[in-house]
Amino acid sequence: MIEEYRGVWVFIEQSDGEIAGVSKELLGAGSKLAEKLDVPLAGVLLGEGIRELSSQVIGYGADIVYLIDHPVLKHYRTESYMKGVNFLAEKYKPEIFLYGATPNGKDLASAVATDLSTGLTADTTMLDVDIDKRLLEASRPAFGGNIMATILCKKNRPQMATVRPKVMKALSFDESRQGKIIEEEIVLNEEDMRTKVINIVKDVTKKANLADAHVIVCGGKGLGDAEGFKLIHELANTIGASVGGTRDVIEAGWLPHELQIGQTGETVTPKIYFAIGVSGAIQHVVGMKNSELIIAINNDPNAPIFEVATYGIVGDAHEVVPKLIEQVKQLRVEQGGEVSYV
Amino acid sequence: MHIVVCVKQVPDTKIIKINPKTNTLDRRSAPAILNPYDAHAVQEAVKLKQALGQGKISVLSMGPPQATEVIKKSIEIGADEGYLISDRAFAGADTLATSYALSKALEKIAAKHPIDIVICGKHAIDGDTGQVGPGIARRMDIPPITNVIEVTKFDKENRIILVKRKLTNGYEELEVQLPCLLTVEKEINQIAYSPLPNMIRAARYKPNIWSVGDLEAVDKAQLGLKGSPTVVGKMFTPPKLDGGKLLEGAVDEQVKQLIEVLSERKELLNVK
Numbered sequence: 001m002i003e004e005y006r007g008v009w010v011f012i013e014q015s016d017g018e019i020a021g022v023s024k025e026l027l028g029a030g031s032k033l034a035e036k037l038d039v040p041l042a043g044v045l046l047g048e049g050i051r052e053l054s055s056q057v058i059g060y061g062a063d064i065v066y067l068i069d070h071p072v073l074k075h076y077r078t079e080s081y082m083k084g085v086n087f088l089a090e091k092y093k094p095e096i097f098l099y100g101a102t103p104n105g106k107d108l109a110s111a112v113a114t115d116l117s118t119g120l121t122a123d124t125t126m127l128d129v130d131i132d133k134r135l136l137e138a139s140r141p142a143f144g145g146n147i148m149a150t151i152l153c154k155k156n157r158p159q160m161a162t163v164r165p166k167v168m169k170a171l172s173f174d175e176s177r178q179g180k181i182i183e184e185e186i187v188l189n190e191e192d193m194r195t196k197v198i199n200i201v202k203d204v205t206k207k208a209n210l211a212d213a214h215v216i217v218c219g220g221k222g223l224g225d226a227e228g229f230k231l232i233h234e235l236a237n238t239i240g241a242s243v244g245g246t247r248d249v250i251e252a253g254w255l256p257h258e259l260q261i262g263q264t265g266e267t268v269t270p271k272i273y274f275a276i277g278v279s280g281a282i283q284h285v286v287g288m289k290n291s292e293l294i295i296a297i298n299n300d301p302n303a304p305i306f307e308v309a310t311y312g313i314v315g316d317a318h319e320v321v322p323k324l325i326e327q328v329k330q331l332r333v334e335q336g337g338e339v340s341y342v
Numbered sequence: 343m344h345i346v347v348c349v350k351q352v353p354d355t356k357i358i359k360i361n362p363k364t365n366t367l368d369r370r371s372a373p374a375i376l377n378p379y380d381a382h383a384v385q386e387a388v389k390l391k392q393a394l395g396q397g398k399i400s401v402l403s404m405g406p407p408q409a410t411e412v413i414k415k416s417i418e419i420g421a422d423e424g425y426l427i428s429d430r431a432f433a434g435a436d437t438l439a440t441s442y443a444l445s446k447a448l449e450k451i452a453a454k455h456p457i458d459i460v461i462c463g464k465h466a467i468d469g470d471t472g473q474v475g476p477g478i479a480r481r482m483d484i485p486p487i488t489n490v491i492e493v494t495k496f497d498k499e500n501r502i503i504l505v506k507r508k509l510t511n512g513y514e515e516l517e518v519q520l521p522c523l524l525t526v527e528k529e530i531n532q533i534a535y536s537p538l539p540n541m542i543r544a545a546r547y548k549p550n551i552w553s554v555g556d557l558e559a560v561d562k563a564q565l566g567l568k569g570s571p572t573v574v575g576k577m578f579t580p581p582k583l584d585g586g587k588l589l590e591g592a593v594d595e596q597v598k599q600l601i602e603v604l605s606e607r608k609e610l611l612n613v614k
């Protein structure tokens with residue numbers, strides 16, 4: 001019965017001996033849920049030669065690490081990882097199980113939810129629990145409005161969700177934290193695998209740049225047309241920023257789709273984010289609201305983007321931005337140290 | 343070679359606009375379309391069939407009777423046959439119940455003609471979950487390969503395909519045994535113009551429509567709302583963030599204030 005299920009779990013994504021950022025963030029978010037429910041937080045760590053990573057998982061907030069170390073788990077594959085995760089979940093019965101909303105996290109969570117016949121909420125951006133009912137409240141932007149929907153899974157366990165990268169906060173790493181490591185063995189034969197990873201190609205092009213950029217200039221439909229959008233590139237060039245766009249801009253063909261920011265694009269958390277001619281629809285805002293400093297330029301004083309912005313200028317982008325470029329050029333930047341933009 | 347493509351009818355979110363003042367959907371001009379990712383899935387099936395010089399493409403959809411439109415659209419792109427499962431019992435399904443219903447229909451299609459590849463779009467633009475494809479694969483016990491950006495090789499003799507799968511930072515190349523399920527990204531192909539004979543065929547085409555009763559060994563408890571573990575708890579406007587400081591004065595004055603803010607962080611700016 002569902003009372004048998006206890007504890008909050010986080011699937012730990014790793015590659016090349018490194019834990020993914022989103023997994024650290026989920027340990028941070030998961031520790032809050034675990035505390036409210038008064039249960040331990042566990043990290044689920046699968047791979048080959050990854051035992052040493054256990055101490056990191058603990059240092060980022062886990063009380064328990066469930067570990068399966070096996071050569072067949074060298075690279076992520078749905079079939080092998082799913083076997084390991086299903087085995088652990090069936091044996092130790094967590095009540096909540098979180099995954100990063102990354103290609104591999106979503107793939108794994110979808111397969112596991114089907115096998116465990118339980119509910120899975122996709123692309124969550126807010127997490128909480130109803131303590132009395134022990135229900136996970138997984139919220140995401142709803143289709144059809146500037147509105148969020150909270151999804152519940154009342155009768156099935158574990159309650160599962162994938163969570164967008166960069167929306168939760170990781171705890172700072174604590175080397176002295178203590179935890180328990182539970183290592184399990186499962187039978188996996190390479191001959192039984194129907195998929196083989198031949199090659200992994202790392203690509204550090206525009207998209208990766210956008211995710212890591214310290215300064216982003218994002219343009220919206222308010223720039224008018226492709227010609228008007230050049231202003232965005234001009235400002236970005238002037239200050240050494242990366243360029244992003246809203247979905248409407250991508251659909252208009254003013255920018256390639258990997259530069260879309262928002263729910264169905266990239267989530268970004270730069271130190272400075274310019275939103276120019278962007279209305280601030282919820283699907284856009286969930287992808288940028290954790291930026292440190294948000295500057296909005298929009299000619300509509302009621303545009304929702306101003307509710308998110310640290311500073312707002314009500315005005316025509318075609319008037320404000322050229323002035324901004326001109327004045328910014330007069331800023332003398334001491335080029336002593338490193339250039340810190342990407 | 344039998345390829346089955348799962349397709350969904352969705353409202354055109356490109357045209358749907360959200361009124362930022364009322365926070366509601368403006369449905370006035372939102373036509374129903376074939377989910378864009380699914381169009382690429384059908385196109386990929388056509389490409390594979392052409393490359394192999396043989397094969398059959400079936401499409402399968404679940405939805406209200408009007409969803410026959412997206413099957414016709416798929417025929418236009420080049421599918422050979424179409425099936426729609428449509429029944430009140432399917433209504434209100436979440437991703438778990440949807441993958442169950444679709445897998446039951448796939449079972450019936452496979453009984454007549456075994457399936458080698460199932461192709462789905464990466465996700466539907468109305469729900470955005472991407473969970474149904476892998477769910478179907480698990481129920482059929484075939485490997486799911488999500489986020490595919492290219493099928494690079496098709497080895498008919500050994501029944502193996504080589505695919506590229508998109509990752510967070512780059513991609514991986516996988517060798518996959520058939521049968522398998524692929525979910526595809528938009529960049530996998532470009533939708534070709536439909537040849538006239540396809541358009542004529544599509545206009546006249548009558549998809550096979552199945553109700554629950556037409557499917558074999560269905561556990562009704564796993565269908566629709568009843569079979570869906572997830573429910574919407576509440577809807578709420580997102581909490582207000584602590585922004586909202588509008589600068590004041592003439593434009594020049596505002597720009598000047600902004601420059602002051604920026605100059606505090608000029609180490610971040612690489613002014614050219």
Ligand SMILES: Cc1cc2nc3c(=O)[nH]c(=O)nc-3n(C[C@H](O)[C@H](O)[C@H](O)COP(=O)(O)OP(=O)(O)OC[C@H]3O[C@@H](n4cnc5c(N)ncnc54)[C@H](O)[C@@H]3O)c2cc1C
Binds near residue numbers: 281298
């Ligand atoms: C399922 C789903 C997923 C989505 N995912 C995303 C996503 O990932 N990312 C995303 O961005 N959107 C997404 N959207 C779309 C989103 O709802 C909005 O439609 C979109 O973000 C609006 O883009 P925009 O701000 O560029 O355009 P608009 O909403 O048209 O806003 C233009 C703004 O520019 C202002 N403006 C006009 N002229 C000027 C001028 N001369 N100077 C200054 N300002 C001016 C206007 O006042 C207005 O506020 C999604 C929608 C759905 C339904």
